[in-house]
Amino acid sequence: MSIVIVLGIPLLLALGSLFVRKERLFGVINCLGYFIVLCASIVLFNQTVFAGHIRAFFDFIYLDLLSAVFIVVIAVVAFASALYSIAYIKKDIQQKIISPGKERFYYLLFNLFCFSMFCVPAMNNLGMLWVAIEMTTLISAFLVGFYNSKESVEAAWKYIIICSVGIIFALLGTILFSYAFSISGLSKSLNWSDMLPVAQVLNKNILKIAFIFILVGYGTKAGLAPMHTWLPDAHSQAVAPISALLSGVLLKTAIYAILRFGIIIIKSGEFAYFSHLMILFGVISLVISSGFILVQKDLKRLLAYSSIEHVGIISIGFGLGSPLAIGGAILHVFNHAVTKSLMFFGAGNIVSAYKKHNMNSIRGVIKVLPFTGIRVLLGVFALTGFPQFSIFISEIMIILAAFTNGSYLIAALLLLFLAVIFGAFIYHFGKMLFGNHPKDAVTQGEPFSGKLAFLFLLFLICGLGVVLIFKYKDLLWLAQRLLQG
Amino acid sequence: MQGIILFVLLVSTYLMVIAKRTSALIRSFRYQSLCLFVITFSIALTQREPELYIVAGLLFILKVLLIPYLLYRIIRRIKVSEDLGLFINPQLSLLWALAFTYLSWIFASYIVSANNTILTGTLAIAFFVVSAGMFLMVFRMTALSQIIGLLVMENGLFLLASTVSGGMPFFVEIAIFFDVFVSVLIMGFFVYRINKLFTHIDVNKLSRLKG
């Protein structure tokens, strides 16, 4: 039942956004809607934890623990960005960047985007999974190209072309999966729930090739290294709440898709193959993103590259495969989504206050926007893995898994690049946050809803950081359950 | 009979690869979709599944009639030069196409167990069509060529799906068609926006976002 709420409400809100005249009122409704969605997803999570998995809507929707976790992540970030977008859009209208009419269009797209993202983890049929991801790409293309400037159109075009190419390769992989499935003489349906028990029987060779296509296809969407080129452009040009959604959650849905196929590969006994590939891509994205972060000049692109870095860490986590690593990776998915959206909200505030993306000309943020300044400072320390925050816990779990797994090289690489990226972040943000601010910038007050979004996310990061140290046991149990699917 | 149609499909893809002007490109895309329609129709006949008929019909309406019409409209509306802006000249691209046909044939034989050659043949052509689509996107400058490249890749996939595993579940096919159509619409819309902002649709010049 709760899955109907989770999927239904965004659709309702999408329709609602067409009719409601007053933007201010609609913003609040939007937040309420997503708050309900958040509660529904938590209820859903409890159900799947105990009930194993839920089927609904004559077998089209299949929810197990893995998808429930991702739905919760999407719900949290969606709620936060809904909260934030009220303030952000109002400020945009005041600054005449977008015309009032476009705001209704914005909310329509926002809700459709969330709806399509909620569909991805819910789908049982792998074909429908592909369709849902294609939907998310198409809708978010509009959101990336929302501002009518040359850069945003260019970013939208690159986003839509590269992601469509990626997704078509993923479709190729899905077809090869169904081909392997049909050779072994079983029923033709692409339902994941049917494929799983049969995994051992399938032809290993075709599965391996199919998984390559899946990995490259959905990897493009997830922003894994060589195919990440669209990510910095899209995230730096999109509207701030949307880029939070994009990098916080959209990448995770693609990772979810890779995981769905990964579990089949693991079940068919090819674990070594799966882990080598994932670790390879993880390390490459870590290397490339640390290079770019060091010499980055644009604030939002910096955060985009740090998303690539964290996606790399997550894929290394899943690649390592031990329950500790899987637990760490899942936790990292949640932590990164929350922390990254906090940082993007902060970046949004800074860019709209300073009207410049270039970091060298942004100085003294703490004096100009005291509230955002302090939150961004804490966010930076959270993002780079300082102890009090939750990302540190998940990173330590992954590194610990790498050590106990005996792969010292990967652990050493992880530690090295985390340190490099930490240095780069402090270098960039240190200069921006402190220092004496330019003459004209005056300390500006900030809207209440923006502050609410910040506090909600900050509470999550810090609270989780502390709670997790003690709740360690059942996180591992959860990770075990996850692998059975 | 199927062999001949496959051969015609292959020829239309070669035509596409060497095309210099956009309208030639769209015309050969139309031929390719026509061959695809004939193949799916023949499979539908052999396997007597009602759904395949609907899918073939849908394919015909969309791929042969509607989308080319839309593309022609775009060309007329934005009144931009017909030149496709080739990175590498047609002779080299033909050479490239031949190489990739051979490569996809090896790849197909690796996948399919050696006995039935027809299946390997169709698989090889499907892979080649996909790589031809990719070629169009990478080595052509205009935005339109990238849209058509995408459609060609999608055609290749559809060929692979229908021949190899007798097509995916019906509902999924419909959803994929709908998706392809929507994505073409959105890309067309973006092409208009690019043209309005940049007064040209040469995607290669779009490089303001660096580093």
Next chain:
Amino acid sequence: MIILQIILFILAAPLLSGLITKLKNNLRMRKGQSVFQPYYNLAKLFLKDEVISETASWIFRITPCVVLSSTLVAAILIPVFIFSSSVHQMGDFFALVFILALARFFLALSALDTGSSFGGMGASREMFISSLVEPALCMVILSVGLQFGSTDISVFSGAHAITVSSVVAAAALFLIILAETSRIPVDNQETHLELTMVHEAMVLEYSGRSLALIEMASYIKQMIFFFLIAQLVFPIGKPIGTFCQIIFWVLWYLMRLGIIAIIVALVEVTMAKMRLFRVADFLGFAFVLGIVATVCAILGV
């Protein structure tokens, strides 16, 4: 007994310095001043007025007392008459070195206090030389310690066989003395030429009674070092036996210091003053000598 030793030191020290200057002049074929000239100087200084510069702070005034008191404390550490009494429990060879460092610390501060460039120059050179002396002195102490079991001074005050390592150690100590008591190769005592003077530059601002006290302290320091070398090269036990033996013991006791004075005078006459920055190599040589002494001590030679 301690008072006896203090009086001995206060009285005998200037005599030693007078002896050296007398020897130097004789070697230069001059008649030179009388051996007791330092006593006359001290007496003269005590009677003269004292001029204190206005920029000087209270450090300038207390330095003479601190310098003299620390030198005297260093003096009572040396077991001239008392061999093992409660006094020795106060410190060992190292304590001696550090107490002399205390004196030097305050002297340098007072030199800087008057604000004249002579004082600054003197202080900087003095600290430079003394910091380079430390490692050599430490090696000497190590070699002596290795030989006699511990770094306590009373340990090697008894009669013991002359070994190669103690002789080499004595040579190293001799070089150190040339640096510490501002003898010719390192620093010239008599001159007031700012290019060459080190110790004199520091006490330039002093006059009258405070200068007297500082002079007395430097004589005592010289005596301490001479005594250490003497003990190393000509070891001597406790005075025992009949009365004439005691007299013979006392005579021999003072004769040793005389011999060392002669050697110092000889060195002063023959050598010319070295440039300040070559003092580093000079003391490096002393350090190497110290290492050689330690190696001999280890080998038990």
Next chain:
Amino acid sequence: MLNLLAKNLFLFDPLSLFFLAVIFIVSLPSLVYSFGYLKGEYSFAKIILAQILLFAFVLSMALVVSVSNCLIFLIFWEIMSLISYFLVVFDTKNARSIQAGLIYIVMTHIGTAFIIAAFMILYNHTHSFDFLAIKNACKILPSGTKDIIFLLFLIGFGTKAGIVPLHIWLPYAHPQAPSHISSIMSGVMIKTAIYGLIRFVISILGVNSSWWGVLIMILAVISCLVGIIYALMEHDIKRLLAYSSVENIGIILLGVGLAMFFISLNLPYLAVFSLIAGLYHLINHAIFKGLLFLCAGSVYKATGTRHIEKLGGLIKKMPQTAVYFLFGAMAISALPPLNGFVSEWLTLQAFFLGAFNVAGGSKIFLGICAAMLALTGGLAAACFVKVFGLTFLAKPRSHYAESAKEVALSMRIGMLILVVLIVIFGLAAALIIKLLAKVAGSVLGIDIGAMSFSLNNLTLSPQIAKSVYLSIPALALWLIVFGIISFVIYRIFGKAKSVISKTWDCGYYKFDSRNEYTATAFSKPFRIAFSFFLLPYRKTQKIRESFYHIKSFTYETHTTKVIKKYIYDPVLTLVFKTAKFMRRMQPGSIHLYLGYVFVTLLLLIIFMRQF
């Protein structure tokens, strides 16, 4: 398995109690001092923030030394560095503090990465994060991994302690923080790294190969010499004190390294003795370095500048701060009656006793280390004569010094407490050594009943060495007695008249503050003596009115920071060059991006068999 809810989360053994004592001894006076110090400097809100951060900083340090679980230790360790970063960057206006904060946090973070790696390897072998469990499991650890873990710990804690090759951040970070904070940082925070080394290497890991101790001693000697030479060349008081912290950390590590050396040669009593020497110097350094930083802070508050060459003659304007600074300077240059002398004497004595009981070759090594320690002692004395002489004595050199006034009462009380502590720790040396013996015994796991420790007759009974005597109270007594005697001689014998007049200026009429010796001049002999290491740069220029008349003369000199120039800068330029090269990967053309996707696909298919 990993049970983080271990009841005994905290463990208060003598070592932790000792370090807690060190933390609180230095933090309380700094707290008292901070009220006066912060009053004029910052707005009221910032003062509150400063006090909260100070309290959190001290709390986190206290927790670091008292926690018994590796993970929690790591967390508090990072929180400590985080808060100290905020404190270093506290004065956000000047750009230097941002750069200092950056270097500081990056270096400490890299250090922590090494510590994390070491903990992980330990966890790998012992499957637990609890200190005691690890300690038992470490006995059967293969010696190869023990060496790796030791090296990781050494680098990790070395960065935080400021051992030479890794000390780059210290002279930047400490001067930037507010003075009472840099006194805590220099006095105590560096010691938490020493606590880490002692706790993890000596008591948990267990020393079994002798090259560990030798390596630490070599590093310590280098840090001593490099630290003090740079301190001599430095003209900014607080940076000078930071460099002298590097030197004193070297001395402490000499003691600790010696203890490790003796453990590996299983001479337990000598190990305990040298650890006592190390710990004693640790607490002494905490006290007198804290005092010196507080005095530097009050000089900064009174005059507004930290540059020695602009100060002078402050003893007349700030008499009490001058006296406190004098006490601090005497203590740090190890002059007899005060505590610095005791710990330096103990370290030297540890070297000598070691030299007696150790086989041939290492006798020379220990001797040379002792000699280098003595050299550092001498140089330290020279350095602090320079600092005290130039800041406080003679005439004021600039308007900063003229306008100086005595600082607020709370600041003076803070300093007074530390001076009293210096004297107490000097005189009560015998008592304190007994306490430290218990601490060292508990760390090394040796019962110290058999050793008699009264400093007066320091007889290490089982060792074959004659007894050595040192009693500070007797020394102080005799110094005072003879001081009075010499004062009496001074009073009675000569004529009582003394005349106040101008300093002797060779008869010239013009005598002003420019004649005084400056810091550069004072350190010139040292600069030339150590020029092989400092590579001094010297440029003189004659500004001529005409060919014959020289109007003025410019003289410019500075020393090159060798380590920074030849190790850190090349690495940084390399990293940034590769990053710039990588940036060219994203030139903006969509065709290239599609090419990337296609090529990765092809490569994966071709090399599929390898995975």
